[in-house]
Amino acid sequence: MHIMEGFLPLEWCIAWWVLALPFLGWGFFRLRRVLDADREALPLLGVTGAFIFILSSLKLPSVTGSSSHPTGTGLSSICFGPGITSVVCLVVLLFQSLFLAHGGLSVLGANIISMGVVGPMAGYLVYRALRDSRVNVYMTVFLVCAVADICTYVTTSLELALAYPAAVGGVATSLGVFLGIFAVTQVPLAIVEGIVLALVFKYIIQLKPEILFRLRIFPERAITEARGGA
Amino acid sequence: MDHGYLENVAQENGLVNVSPYVKLAVGLGAILLSLVSPNWITPLFLTLTLGGAILLLARIDPGLYARLLLAPLSFAVFSVTAVILVTGGGEVFWAWQPVPGVALSVTSRSVLQGMLVFSRMLGGMSALFFIALTTPLTELFMVMRQCRFPTTLLNLAMMVYRSIFILADQVDQVMSAQRMRLGYSSPREAVQSFGMLCGAAFIASWEAGEDLLRAMDARCYAGRFAMLSESQPVEAGPLAAATAYLLVGSGLLLATLPGALSWGGV
Structure with a gap:
């Protein structure tokens, strides 16, 4: 869920940019380390960024009739971790602003925090908790992507509520209103995106499991089990 | 396209x-x-x-x-x-x-x-x-390079940019084929088809990345993309x-x- 250009007051645009910068710095540090260790990583990161962009430009089949787009950040945080995902998100969000008019430049900091930091980090925590458990690969991917989306939506609502606190009840009331208004589109989106990306993993495991072996994101045992049951 | x-x-x-x-x-x-x-x-x-x-x-x-x-x-x-x-x-x-x-x-x-x-x-x-x-983004890349944006970020951005159009063509083709076969005729079919589309796009993007790496190796890639430094004067x-x-x-x-x-x- 993008905040549109011009929606946040200037002081909040600056505040979210300042908050996003340390995460981007950490992401750059992680990215440099990965690229120094493996020069093959750059083209793969590039096409993954393009994949996330393409994914976000497609309209999801929606049960509420609204127009919703997947974020793809859950997938990126599984494959590359939350640090690199924040940098990939910076690039993807910039392209989304300039290619698709989704989001904006002054609100880029706020969108990076919600879609590039909080969502992927929450998704990554779920992934780390479930990766070596008995929960199967598809359920893990579903939960990672759904949690990443839900956390992105809650963070965006919080950003809006902080900028426009309610006259009665302050930020808490405002947060409740924004959460309520956007729940119509964002909760179904999170569930559908979780299902879609679990299906994506199903096709990867069936057709090209060596990608997952190379990325080492799930134990070989879990992939083999998923393949046998697929 | x-x-x-x-x-x-x-x-x-x-x-x-x-x-x-x-x-x-x-x-x-x-x-x-x-x-x-x-x-x-x-x-x-x-x-x-x-x-x-x-x-x-x-x-x-x-x-x-x-x-x-x-x-x-x-x-x-x-x-x-x-x-x-x-x-x-x-x-x-x-x-x-x-x-x-x-x-x-x-x-x-x-x-x-x-x-x-x-x-x-x-x-x-x-x-x-x-x-x-x-x-155009190609002009923005030039401006970013002249303003000394980090090379890693620029390389990543240019790689994403180049890959978007290749992938978009493939996604268009797969989606057209799915629509012709009534792949989006019901919500259940739509989710299945969309998952298949995204899975195909991910595998295609991975293979495109591997091809790109071979092409870059063949052209002596050493960590920095060549870019024409001509831009419209002020x-x-x-x-x-x-x-x-x-x-x-x-x-x-x-x-x-x-x-x-x-x-x-x-």
Whole structure:
């Protein structure tokens, strides 16, 4: 869920940019380390960024009739971790602003925090908790992507509520209103995106499991089990 | 193939020969003016003038521009409604207390606040459209390199840029094939087909990445992409026009500051 250009007051645009910068710095540090260790990583990161962009430009089949787009950040945080995902998100969000008019430049900091930091980090925590458990690969991917989306939506609502606190009840009331208004589109989106990306993993495991072996994101045992049951 | 990306339009717009620095100054300056404006006058001025520049100078199709302006409407309507309901002050037109401690109301000041937020969004989106429709990303990459953005970020951005169009073609082909086979005829079919589409796109993107690496190796890639360092020079005419435009916008902003409330501010 993008905040549109011009929606946040200037002081909040600056505040979210300042908050996003340390995460981007950490992401750059992680990215440099990965690229120094493996020069093959750059083209793969590039096409993954393009994949996330393409994914976000497609309209999801929606049960509420609204127009919703997947974020793809859950997938990126599984494959590359939350640090690199924040940098990939910076690039993807910039392209989304300039290619698709989704989001904006002054609100880029706020969108990076919600879609590039909080969502992927929450998704990554779920992934780390479930990766070596008995929960199967598809359920893990579903939960990672759904949690990443839900956390992105809650963070965006919080950003809006902080900028426009309610006259009665302050930020808490405002947060409740924004959460309520956007729940119509964002909760179904999170569930559908979780299902879609679990299906994506199903096709990867069936057709090209060596990608997952190379990325080492799930134990070989879990992939083999998923393949046998697929 | 046209994917509906603004980049395709930007490559052929009427201002393509104007320096990207001038266009960025106008766009970013307009975003800033819109954000600092305490009333809706300046954002409305920016919306109308930038819209005129996009249609008359950049010669963008009016139908496309109208569709672009409608795109953020759902977010705008939901968000501005929330802003009007939660903010208060002034004469109360309507009030409702759904649960104790939570009061929603429509007041004179909340309507003005909603109008201000909506106008800032219109002004900001117009400025963003101005940049997106007149400045191809290849020119932006040049500007970023000249402004010494980190090479790693630039390389990643250029790699993403190059891959987008290749992938978009493949996704279009798979989606057309799915539609012809009624792949989106019911919600269940649609989710299955969409998952298959994204899975195919991911595998295709991975293979494209491996091919690209081989191609880069064959061309002695050593950590930095070659880029033509030619960009349109800053010419006096466009620079003077951009400066005059931003001065007029700033003047209008200052002129409406003292009477902000009487001019519709909050």
